[in-house]
Amino acid sequence: MIDTPVPAPPPLPDLQTCRILVVDDNRVNRHLLLALLERDGFHAVDVAEDGIDALERLPAFRPDLILLDLMMPRMDGFEMCRRLRADPQWQDLPVLVQSSLNQAGDRARAFAAGATDYVTKPLNALELLARVRIHLQKRALLRDLTQFRQRTEAELAFARRMQERLMPGPDRCAAVEAATGITVNSHFAPSSELGGDFWGMRPDSHHPGRLHLYLVDFSGHGVGAALNTFRLHAILQQTDFGGTDNPADALAAINRRLCTLLPRGQFATMLIGMIDPEAGCLRYASAGSTKPMVWAPGDAAPTPGDSAGLPLGLVGQATYETRELPLPPGGRLFLYSDAAIEIPVGADVLDDTGLAALIAPHLHEPDGARFLSTLTAALHATGPIDDDLTALLFTRRS
Amino acid sequence: MDYAIEAKDHESIVRLRGRLTFNDHAKLRTLITEMQGSKGKRQILDLGNLEFVDSAGIGMLLIAHEEMGNADKQLVLRGAAGQVKRVLSVAQLGKIVTVED
Numbered sequence: 001m002i003d004t005p006v007p008a009p010p011p012l013p014d015l016q017t018c019r020i021l022v023v024d025d026n027r028v029n030r031h032l033l034l035a036l037l038e039r040d041g042f043h044a045v046d047v048a049e050d051g052i053d054a055l056e057r058l059p060a061f062r063p064d065l066i067l068l069d070l071m072m073p074r075m076d077g078f079e080m081c082r083r084l085r086a087d088p089q090w091q092d093l094p095v096l097v098q099s100s101l102n103q104a105g106d107r108a109r110a111f112a113a114g115a116t117d118y119v120t121k122p123l124n125a126l127e128l129l130a131r132v133r134i135h136l137q138k139r140a141l142l143r144d145l146t147q148f149r150q151r152t153e154a155e156l157a158f159a160r161r162m163q164e165r166l167m168p169g170p171d172r173c174a175a176v177e178a179a180t181g182i183t184v185n186s187h188f189a190p191s192s193e194l195g196g197d198f199w200g201m202r203p204d205s206h207h208p209g210r211l212h213l214y215l216v217d218f219s220g221h222g223v224g225a226a227l228n229t230f231r232l233h234a235i236l237q238q239t240d241f242g243g244t245d246n247p248a249d250a251l252a253a254i255n256r257r258l259c260t261l262l263p264r265g266q267f268a269t270m271l272i273g274m275i276d277p278e279a280g281c282l283r284y285a286s287a288g289s290t291k292p293m294v295w296a297p298g299d300a301a302p303t304p305g306d307s308a309g310l311p312l313g314l315v316g317q318a319t320y321e322t323r324e325l326p327l328p329p330g331g332r333l334f335l336y337s338d339a340a341i342e343i344p345v346g347a348d349v350l351d352d353t354g355l356a357a358l359i360a361p362h363l364h365e366p367d368g369a370r371f372l373s374t375l376t377a378a379l380h381a382t383g384p385i386d387d388d389l390t391a392l393l394f395t396r397r398s
Numbered sequence: 399m400d401y402a403i404e405a406k407d408h409e410s411i412v413r414l415r416g417r418l419t420f421n422d423h424a425k426l427r428t429l430i431t432e433m434q435g436s437k438g439k440r441q442i443l444d445l446g447n448l449e450f451v452d453s454a455g456i457g458m459l460l461i462a463h464e465e466m467g468n469a470d471k472q473l474v475l476r477g478a479a480g481q482v483k484r485v486l487s488v489a490q491l492g493k494i495v496t497v498e499d
Contacts, residue, residue, distance in 0.1 A: 219453035220420055264464055265457040269489070288489035310490045314460065318493075338453065342481075347449060349481045387452065 018136045019044040021063035023054040023080070024098075025072040032123075033067060033098075040129050051075025055083060063093065065136055070099040070110060078113045085114035092142060094135035098123060156193035156223075163226055164188070166198055166233050179203045180211045181397040182275060185368035187376055188390050195388035196225025196268075197337045198233065202241060204274070212241035213394065214272040215289065217337045219311075221388050224266070231261055232268065247272045247285040248320040255287065255312045255320075262313035269311050271335060275327060275394065282327045285320040287312045290338050291352050295363050297330040297398060302356050302363065330398030334359065339387035340379055350382055358382070368393045399448070401429055409440035415447040418455035426458045433462070434469045441466050446477035451485055463495045474498055 020042055022033045030047045037045050046061045048054035050072040066084075070077035077097060084090045097110045100121040107118050116135060119128055168176070173184045180203055188197065196218035204210035216232055218225040235257050241250060251272050258268065271292060273284030284292060286307035293302035305325045310318040327333060336355070343350040350358075358378050365371040372391055379385060399422045404411045410433060418426075433441045443459070451459075459475065466473040476498045478486050486497060 217453070219457045265461040267453075267457060267460070269453070308488050308490055310493055311456075314494060342450070342452060344450070349450060351481065351484070 015133055015136050015140075016041040017044065018042065018064040018140075019046070019061060020065050020067060020132070021046050021048060021054060021057065021061060022067045023048045023051070023072070023077070024067075024069040025050050026069070029069065036125050036129065037132070042132075051077065051080030051083075054080055058084075058090070064139060065094045065096065065132060067132070068095055068097050068115070070097060070101055070106070078109060081110070081113040081115055092139065094139055096128075096131055096135060098128065159223075159226065160190070160193050163190075163194060163198070163229065166200070166229065168199075168201060172201075176201060176203060176211060180209055180275070181277065182211050183368055183395040183397070185372050185393040185395075186391070187372045189376075190221065190226075190388045191339070191386055192222050194221075194223055194226035196221045196229060197388040197390040198229040199335075199390060199392055200233070200236065204241065207276075209277045211275045211394075212273070213275070213335075213392075214270060215335045215337070215390065215392060216268050216270045217289070217388070217390075218268045219266055225388075228262065228266065228268065232258065241272075241274070245274075245283070246322050247274060247283055248322040251285040251287055251309075251312075251320045252318065255310075255318050256316055258313045259316040267311040267313040269338070271307065273333075275333065275396070277329075277396065280326060280328045280331075282325045282333055283322055284325070285309065285322050287318075287320065290336055290341060292325060293334040293352075293356060293359075294325045294327055295332055295334075296326065296328050297364065299363060301360050302334065304352055304356065327396060329396050331396050332363070333392075333394040335390075335392040335394075337388060337390040339385050339389040340391065342387065343379060343383040343385055345383060350379075354382075368395055399425060401425075403432060403436070405436045405438065407437055409438040409442060410436045411442045411444055413444045413447060417450040418448055418458070419450070419452045420454035422455065423458065426462065430462050430465050433471070434465060438471070440472050440474060442474045442476050444476050445482050446479060448478070448482050449480065451482045456485065456489060456491070459491075460494065472496065 020037060022030055022045060024030045034045055034047060046057060048057050052075045068077045081095055094116045097115045097118045098121060102120040110118055117131055119131060167188060177183050199215040201211055201213040204212060218228045235254060239250060269288040271284055271286045271289035273282050275282050282294060286309045288309050288311040289307045291304040291307045293304050295302045306323055309320050341349060341351050341355050345354060359375055362371055362374050371393055375391060399414060399416045399418045402413045463473045474496045491497060
């Protein structure tokens with residue numbers, strides 16, 4: 001029989017280097033504890049004679065654990081413990097009380113004052129040392145975990161800023177408006193630090209006035225989905241949207257690239273479209289995206305477009321359909337991720353019909369940013385949103 | 399999401415109930431293993447009582463489809479209604495998996 005190697009547990013910090021403060025008014029007890037600890041290998045040990053003495057030694061000595069007597073002159077252990085805990089920097093410091101008070105009430109009072117653990121005198125050396133080691137280990141592990149958490153949070157925040165930079169900012173929107181006469185407003189809110197949504201746009205370099213745009217939603221959310229947005233962004237940077245009048249071809253090409261990259265079970269929905277001011281329409285193709293909605297000045301309700309299509313990354317040979325929606329001067333195009341229609345309403349969800357009803361009163365709100373903020377407020381009032389929410393509004397100049 | 403399996407010689411019917419989302423990953427993994435181990439060639443997921451499926455849920459159904467293919471079985475999605483039916487049809491999943499009313 002072959003022994004399977006057991007993975008080694010994570011290395012524990014060198015407990016012997018930990019700093020211990022012994023607080024006891026009895027000189028004999030202090031020496032006894034000091035000797036015990038030193039015999040067990042702890043050499044960074046300091047002693048204090050009472051609560052006041054101990055508090056004064058804290059800032060310079062910075063102990064990893066305190067062995068605390070309760071009955072002391074000047075300031076007793078209860079009061080010292082309370083003062084210690086009032087200072088945030090000592091909130092996690094293990095305080096092991098060692099006392100000859102052995103009534104249940106005394107113990108309860110010590111714990112109420114902030115003690116971590118309690119041993120009664122006369123001391124059992126083995127038990128005391130075992131408890132000291134356990135509390136030092138717990139503290140070291142907690143510290144390790146806290147550091148890991150802080151580092152992860154910082155990295156996620158950084159990654160989030162990177163992801164936000166994938167998407168057009170105010171400068172880009174202003175440039176697009178100058179080039180095409182199309183005002184663009186956007187709302188982007190990942191459900192966790194990172195999201196699986198992203199969008200982009202590019203004026204057509206061959207046909208002035210035309211605007212190419214896309215909205216992508218990767219399955220799932222969080223880090224995995226976010227990494228996929230970076231992948232697809234890189235692919236889209238290399239795609240020449242102006243080369244074809246046919247968004248379906250562009251979508252099929254993107255799908256072929258993505259099929260080789262995505263692990264199974266992961267996919268993306270996408271709408272890719274081109275606003276053609278000359279023809280007064282949006283030409284688009286959809287890989288299972290949400291339904292695009294358009295309306296013209298004077299319309300009472302938005303017109304939804306068909307969005308059926310195989311999501312990206314599932315079938316390499318998938319083909320798509322180019323569809324059209326009218327977009328006259330002054331007309332608007334509204335795109336959104338599925339979080340907007342998956343809000344639970346009773347046993348069902350909001351769905352696109354509910355969303356259309358929600359935006360209908362605000363279709364002609366002149367301020368696009370206000371249109372989106374009114375909408376997101378209405379969505380949050382409808383129910384909890386537990387996925388990445390992106391909403392885009394494109395307004396043609398009238 | 400909860401499920402109940404009714405296994406017969408030639409097919410199994412698995413009735414899904416509730417919401418199938420990102421959080422059901424482990425449960426669906428277990429279900430797939432159970433389906434792989436059962437005798438029937440046809441593994442029918444009855445979606446009639448499934449209220450909601452999100453994109454991660456669709457991904458898991460696709461994994462189930464692939465795993466059944468690897469085990470020489472056929473996955474059938476049956477009886478989807480409401481939001482689940484709309485999602486299946488927008489994503490044209492009928493082109494990949496057998497979808498029955």
